[in-house]
Amino acid sequence: xxxxxxxxxxxxxxxxxxxxxxxxxxxxxxxxxxLRFFVHLYRKGWIYRDNRIINWxxxxxxxxxxxxxxxxxxxxxxxxxxxxxxxxxxxxxIATVRPATIPADVAVAVHPRDERYRGLIGKEVVVPLVDxxxxxxxxxxxxxxxxxxxxxxxxxxxxVDFEIxxxxxxxxxxxxxxxxxxxxxxxxxxxxxQAEATERILTWCDDRGQLVSREPFKHAVALCERCETRIExxxxxxxxxxxxxxxxxxxxxxxxxxxxxxxxxxxxFAIESLEEAPDWCISRxxxxxxxxxxxxxxxxxxxxxxxxxxxxxxxGTEKLTRSEDVLDTWFSSALWPFATLGWPDNTDDLQAFYPxxxxxxxxxxxxxxxxxxxxxxxxxxxxxxxxxxxxxSTVLATDGRRMSKSLGTGIDPLEVIGKHGADAVxxxxxxxxxxxxxxxxxxxxxxxxxxxxxxxxxxxxxxANVGDAKPDARPGEAIERWILARLEATRSEIEERFAAFDxxxxxxxxxxxxxDEFCDWYAEAIKPRLYDxxxxxxxxxxxxxxxxxxxxxxxxPHVTEEIWSNLPARKARLIVSPWPQADERFATDSGALxxxxxxxxxxxxxxxxxxxxxDEERIFQAVVKPERTKIEAVSVEAETARLHSEITRCExxxxxxxxxxxxxxxxxxAEREKLARYRRExxxxxx
Numbered sequence: 001x002x003x004x005x006x007x008x009x010x011x012x013x014x015x016x017x018x019x020x021x022x023x024x025x026x027x028x029x030x031x032x033x034x035l036r037f038f039v040h041l042y043r044k045g046w047i048y049r050d051n052r053i054i055n056w057x058x059x060x061x062x063x064x065x066x067x068x069x070x071x072x073x074x075x076x077x078x079x080x081x082x083x084x085x086x087x088x089x090x091x092x093x094i095a096t097v098r099p100a101t102i103p104a105d106v107a108v109a110v111h112p113r114d115e116r117y118r119g120l121i122g123k124e125v126v127v128p129l130v131d132x133x134x135x136x137x138x139x140x141x142x143x144x145x146x147x148x149x150x151x152x153x154x155x156x157x158x159x160v161d162f163e164i165x166x167x168x169x170x171x172x173x174x175x176x177x178x179x180x181x182x183x184x185x186x187x188x189x190x191x192x193x194q195a196e197a198t199e200r201i202l203t204w205c206d207d208r209g210q211l212v213s214r215e216p217f218k219h220a221v222a223l224c225e226r227c228e229t230r231i232e233x234x235x236x237x238x239x240x241x242x243x244x245x246x247x248x249x250x251x252x253x254x255x256x257x258x259x260x261x262x263x264x265x266x267x268x269f270a271i272e273s274l275e276e277a278p279d280w281c282i283s284r285x286x287x288x289x290x291x292x293x294x295x296x297x298x299x300x301x302x303x304x305x306x307x308x309x310x311x312x313x314x315x316g317t318e319k320l321t322r323s324e325d326v327l328d329t330w331f332s333s334a335l336w337p338f339a340t341l342g343w344p345d346n347t348d349d350l351q352a353f354y355p356x357x358x359x360x361x362x363x364x365x366x367x368x369x370x371x372x373x374x375x376x377x378x379x380x381x382x383x384x385x386x387x388x389x390x391x392x393s394t395v396l397a398t399d400g401r402r403m404s405k406s407l408g409t410g411i412d413p414l415e416v417i418g419k420h421g422a423d424a425v426x427x428x429x430x431x432x433x434x435x436x437x438x439x440x441x442x443x444x445x446x447x448x449x450x451x452x453x454x455x456x457x458x459x460x461x462x463x464a465n466v467g468d469a470k471p472d473a474r475p476g477e478a479i480e481r482w483i484l485a486r487l488e489a490t491r492s493e494i495e496e497r498f499a500a501f502d503x504x505x506x507x508x509x510x511x512x513x514x515x516d517e518f519c520d521w522y523a524e525a526i527k528p529r530l531y532d533x534x535x536x537x538x539x540x541x542x543x544x545x546x547x548x549x550x551x552x553x554x555x556x557p558h559v560t561e562e563i564w565s566n567l568p569a570r571k572a573r574l575i576v577s578p579w580p581q582a583d584e585r586f587a588t589d590s591g592a593l594x595x596x597x598x599x600x601x602x603x604x605x606x607x608x609x610x611x612x613x614x615d616e617e618r619i620f621q622a623v624v625k626p627e628r629t630k631i632e633a634v635s636v637e638a639e640t641a642r643l644h645s646e647i648t649r650c651e652x653x654x655x656x657x658x659x660x661x662x663x664x665x666x667x668x669x670a671e672r673e674k675l676a677r678y679r680r681e682x683x684x685x686x687x
Contacts, residue, residue, distance in 0.1 A: 009413055014422050014557045016575060023340045025332040026290070033339035034332045035293045035306045037380065042304045046242045047282070051172075053155070053162035054281055056234040057224040058180030062285040063238050065328065066278075067368045069222040069231060078217035079202065080148060082210040083108060086124035086133045092117070093212055095147025097219065098157065099201045100194040103130045103186035104175040107153040109164055112138035114149055129204050130186055139164050156235050172235050180232055239283035239292065239325065247274050250375035259374055259384050262501050263435040266363055266391040273367045274375075282328045289326030296321050334372035337385035344380075355383045360390040390501045394437045395429070403440075411440055423556035424448035430503040430555060451511055452559045455552065458519045459563045462541045465530040469538035470569045471546050476536045479619055481589035483522040484540075486513060487547045488583050489590055494551065505666075507555055518548055521593065524623045542567065550580050593619065598681050600624045607633030610684040636685060643682045650675035 010017060023030060041047045055064040079099050082091045092108055105127045110117035117136070124133045134153075141164050142151050155165030156174035165172060177183040182197045184190040189197045205211040222231040253259050254271050261267035283292065295303045301314035311318050332339075337356055341349040355377070361370060370389055377385035396402055397409035404410060417425050427448025432438045475481045490513045497505040522544070529537035546567060553560045553574050564574040571577070596616045602608050603624060612620055620626075653659050653671055660668055 012414060012417050012422055013426060016557070021340070025329070025336075025339075029342065030332070030335075030339050031290060032306070033335050033343055034290045034327065036344045037331070037335060037376065038293055038327070039304055039306050040380070041241060041246075046246060047239060048242065049237060049239050051235055051237050052240070052281075053159050053233055054236050054238055055222065056178065056232045056236065057227065057229055058178065058232055059227045059229040060224065060286065061178055063236060063281055063283065064224060064231065065281055065330075067330075068225050070225045070228070071220045071222055073218060074221045075216050075218045076221075077214050078147065079214050080212040081128060081202075081205050082212055083125040083128065083152075084210075085120070086126055091210075092120065092125055092136070092150050093148045094150050094152045096152055097217055098154075098194075100182065100189075100197040101154045101157045101175055102128055102152070102201055103189065104154045104156050104173045105132070105134060105152045106155060106165065106170045106173065107134045107168065108136050109139045109142050109151045109153050110136065110149060111142040111144045112140065114142075114144045117150060128208075128210055129188075129201055137164075137168055139167070157233055159233055162233075162235070174235060176232060176234070178234070180229075238281050239294075241280040241282050241331075243277045243279055246375050246379060247277055247371075249378040250274060250371060253374060253378065253384050259387060259389065261366070261370075261389045261391060263391065265435075266366065266389075269363070270366050270371060270389075274371050277367070277371070280328075282331050283325040284328055285324075286326050289329060290332055292323040292325050292327060294323040296323065330368050330372060333369055334376040335380075337373055337377060338381060354381065354385070356386045358388050358390065359386045360392055362394060363391045366391070388501075393432075393434045395432065396437055396439050398440050398442070400439055416442075416445060420445050420449050421452065421558070423452050423558050426557075427451060427507055427555055430507045433503045447511070448507075448556070451514060452556060454515055454519055455548075455556070456559060456563065458514075458523050459545060459549075459566075461523060461527070462530070462545050463563075463566055466538040466542055466568070467533065468568070469535060469542055471542035471567070472539040473543040474536045475540050475586070476534075478589065478592045478615055479522060479525045480537070480540050480544075481586045482592040483518065483544050484547075484583070485586040485588075485590040485592070486517050487544060487551070487580075488587065491547075491551060491580050492582070498554075510552055510555060514548065514552065518544070521597075521619075521623055525619045528622065547580050549574060550577065594680065595684065596620050596623075598677065598684050601677075602639065602681055602684065604629070604631065606639045607631035608636060608639055608685065611687055640682065640685055643678050643685070646678045647675060647682065650678065 007019070007022070011019070025031075025034070038047065055066065055069060056062075057064055076097045078095055078097055080093050080095045081099070081102075083094050084091045094108060096102070108125050110121065112118075112121070120136045121138045123136050125136060126133055137153070141160055142149070151161075153161045153164055153170065154175075155162045155170055155172045157176060162172075164170075173185055175182060175185045175189075176194065180194065182189040182192045182194065189200060192200065202211055202214070223229065224231060251271065251274055254261075254267070254274065257267075261270045293304060293306055295305075295309055295312075297303070297312040297315060297317045298319055299312075299315055299317070301312050303309045303313040303320065305313075308322070309320065312320060335343070338350060338354050341347060341353055343350055343354075359370065359373075366389075373385050377383060394402070397404075397411065399409065401407060401409050413425065420428075424445050425448070428441065428445030431444040431447065432441055473484055475484060490509055493509055494506045497503075497509070526537050526541060530541065546564075549560045549564050553564075557575065561574045564570065564577075595612060596619050599610045599612055599616070599620055600623065602610060603626060609626070650671055654668070654675065
């Protein structure tokens, strides 16, 4: 159901995918790749089974990795309980937020340099309710500033306690079962919820004068990302993948920038997260997924094969039972760049398309997926799976909150497409794109809709007035050489911006090219020549329109393809037509309209006219239409004073090293462009 919705959204938004190649990780061929990967790692000694502390979801009854959790703030109780010294000489006060785990306490730890407790190290205390004598030990993990500075050690229910317990050789009993309820370690608590057990334990302590205090305590707790049940740290026998050797080639590739994450902050995070990656718990206790290729005989021998073995690899018995555990879904996802292409077979697709180039994703799955694809590709094929990873921004709701069905902040993309059109939505999303999280902007989408309408109308104007002309750049006037130069400059700029993954910069430049330069200046200026049947103007207009459509096509494929289909002498659909080639013939004309545009800006602002050549005046009249414009004129002196003021402001900003060095490059460049324009306008008024 969900996969179908996603594919529908892809089609509606105009994603140019090969929809015949849809693949699922549970496909037969893909499953063979997953089992091959598991067996490969197992035979290298990198997959092992061990009882270790894990994240356990009591609702789904399965282990979870740290990356499958969400953390939220919760207010619980910090309870201080008195543990009597076994020799009767006193007591230790212990602060805990989990009294229900007290029956599984096996020690009390203090910091070795904590003067308050140095004399108690080596003595024993008595655990409340269960009357168990446990040692007081010293360990550097203890934070003397938390609670009383004395920490109850419960290796079966806390990751830090587990590490302390392993270091000191402590027992690892558990008081809470896989269902999240109390087990029979303390028979009087068996079957109770943790909240019920907590109250019963605190009542027991209070009755004996051992309950010191109860106070609210705000802290972060982990929830299962699927069901939002509180995670239960729990010792469990699971399968693990050692990361020590597997991650080394991937770290080398990242440090050498054979794979580059964008922006740079995410590249640093990718390296740090892989450096710190612990061994990977790859087994899950779910009903859906790739079943582990592990068979066990009655003697406990394990046989690991891609396909079902006939006999035990150790003792030869035919009595084999396959493990019911399944693999972490990210284990199979790690193979996506090449398992989808037919690996482990050396297929034509694998030869043609591996390695790829670009991966784009959200920062939340850098550790879950991106890094794992990198080390899997290097381990199995000896090459990185892609060279660049773009971490896109998260689009938030319009009020700045995360989109959520439960909060009612979600936005259905199909509804937005239905109202504004797919091209407008594509444009809007690209306009919103950033290295920071952004709020969804209907204004950006509406801007895209207006751009599509503008393009449609100017295309109708040209196509209705070109007769039998064929596309051919034969410029006869400055305005034509200028638009061809502007098209070429835009092609060069957006290629650079695409290469830098600056999609907002791409659409901003295309907007100004289409709205301001092509429609407002070029099309308005050549209308009279089109109406008069000027063949050079008509052929040049078609050539310019072709180039404009090609530049816009990656952003707005639907409207550009529709207009393209109406062009004369069309050889192929736009989507498979060549990208415009570099054409420097008219580069020197890129600034040919500067004087006219400055004159237009001055006139529209002040009503003042400046001196222009005959050709410039014709363009000015055709575009500005001064006779139709009502503007309250100001004096030359007033406009000159205003320009002097603006020039002073710009010069002051640009002479400030703090602004030039700290402001975004595009902001600084915009100020430089303003300064140059104000100076030109001042010269024009003086002339």
